[in-house]
Each structure stands twice: as structure tokens, then as C-alpha cells.
Amino acid sequence: MKLQIVKYGDPILTKRAEPVTEFDEKLKELVENMFETMYEAPGVGLAAPQVGVSKRLFVMDCSKDKSRQFAFINPVILTTEGKQKGDEGCLSFPGIYFGVERAERLVVRAQDVEGKTFELDLVELEARCVAHETDHLDGELFISKVGPLKREMVMGKIRKLVKSGKW
Ligand code: NI
Numbered sequence: 001m002k003l004q005i006v007k008y009g010d011p012i013l014t015k016r017a018e019p020v021t022e023f024d025e026k027l028k029e030l031v032e033n034m035f036e037t038m039y040e041a042p043g044v045g046l047a048a049p050q051v052g053v054s055k056r057l058f059v060m061d062c063s064k065d066k067s068r069q070f071a072f073i074n075p076v077i078l079t080t081e082g083k084q085k086g087d088e089g090c091l092s093f094p095g096i097y098f099g100v101e102r103a104e105r106l107v108v109r110a111q112d113v114e115g116k117t118f119e120l121d122l123v124e125l126e127a128r129c130v131a132h133e134t135d136h137l138d139g140e141l142f143i144s145k146v147g148p149l150k151r152e153m154v155m156g157k158i159r160k161l162v163k164s165g166k167w
Contacts, residue, residue, distance in 0.1 A: 003037045003051040005091050007167060008158060010052075013092055014139045017047075017054045020073050023115035027057075031071045031113055034059045039066075043091045045129040047136035050092050058133035062125045070120070075110035075134050084124065088132060090142055095161075096154060100145045102128045 006012060020027065030053065038046035038059055047058040057073040082104030089097045105123045108130050112118060122130055132142060143151050161167040 001033050001036065002040055003033050005037065005041065005046075005050055006052055007094065008090075008092050008141065008143075009162070009167070010092075012049050012052060012054055013136070013141060015049065015054055016139045017049050017056045017137045019056050020111075023073075023111070023113060027073075028113050031057070031059060035061070035069065035071075038091070041091050043089075044125070045133045046091060047133045049136055049139075056137045058136065060126070060129050060133060062129055068126070071113055072108065072110035072130070072133070073112065073115075075108050075130070075137070077130065077134055078107045078109055078119070080131075081105040084128060086128065088128065088142055090132070093142075093154075093158070096157065098142075098146060098150060098154060100128075100132075100142055102131045106130060108134070 034046050034048065034051060037051060044062045045058060045060045048055045057071065059071050061069045080103035083101055084104040085099055085101050087097045088100040104127060106127045107119060107121050109117060109119045143154055158167060
């Protein structure tokens with residue numbers, strides 16, 4: 001089932017999400033629905049607060065053939081290394097893209113839908129995506145990663161869209 005993606009302005013996006021404690025059928029269904037919603041958007045990552053659920057989980061697939069599907073539950077970034085610069089988007093900011101600096105590589109520990117702990121060592125787009133989505137779980141959005149001038153430009157664009165009823 002496709003879920004509704006909330007846009008910037010919704011207070012759930014700036015709230016710290018709660019840990020997942022129940023690894024039940026409801027969680028599996030949420031993860032499945034989040035994958036469907038992300039693919040249809042389309043996007044490469046989607047965090048639970050973006051579908052109105054203030055829980056610490058996100059889904060990701062940066063491949064082009066659905067070969068790198070991951071659900072990260074209660075993720076923790078253990079180490080980061082290097083820097084990468086590149087344009088970033090967010091499904092809660094439709095049509096908005098700008099350059100954000102992130103770690104080039106990171107190691108993340110999380111649980112899968114069964115509650116089993118795993119660790120992944122990721123680079124490039126997957127590292128960028130994990131950083132972006134983990135930020136969502138802390139109520140932090142990618143506009144906080146740029147300077148005030150750039151942020152004001154983005155906010156101006158959003159205000160215009162809100163005014164014209166397109167947000
Ligand atoms: Ni996002």
C-alpha cells in the first residue's frame with residue numbers, strides 16, 4: 001500500500017523519532033509499504049517520519065535494479081570517513097535539490113525487521129543516503145546542512161510554492 005509522504009512544514013519532520021521496540025507483523029507491513037512508497041515516488045531513501053510515523057527506521061535502495069534493498073531499524077552511525085560533495089534531494093522537499101557535504105564512507109549498525117543486528121560499511125551514494133535518512137530520525141533536515149544564504153534561497157522557493165498552492 002502506498003503511503004502519503006509528508007512535506008516540509010509538517011511538525012513530525014523536525015521531531016526526534018522513538019526507538020522501535022516491537023518487531024512484529026505491523027513493523028514488516030510498514031517497511032513493505034515504505035519500500036512501495038519510495039519506489040513509486042521515486043526515491044532512494046525514505047524515513048518513517050516522512051510517512052507520518054515517528055519511529056527510528058528507514059528504507060533505502062540506491063541500485064537501479066532493486067538489488068540493494070535495506071531496511072534500517074534503530075540505526076546508529078558508528079564511524080565516518082572522508083568527505084563527498086554532491087546534489088541531494090528529499091521526498092519531503094519535492095523538486096528541491098542542492099549541494100550537501102557528507103562523509104564519503106560510513107559504518108552503520110542497525111536491526112533488520114526480525115530484530116537481528118547487522119553492520120554495513122558503505123560509500124558514495126549509499127553513505128550519503130544513510131546519513132540523510134538517519135538525520136531524519138533526529139528531526140534534522142538537509143536544509144540545516146547548508147549556509148544561511150543557500151538556506152534562504154531554498155526557503156524562498158518553498159514559500160513561493162506554498163503561495164501558489166503547489167506545496
Ligand atoms: Ni529526506
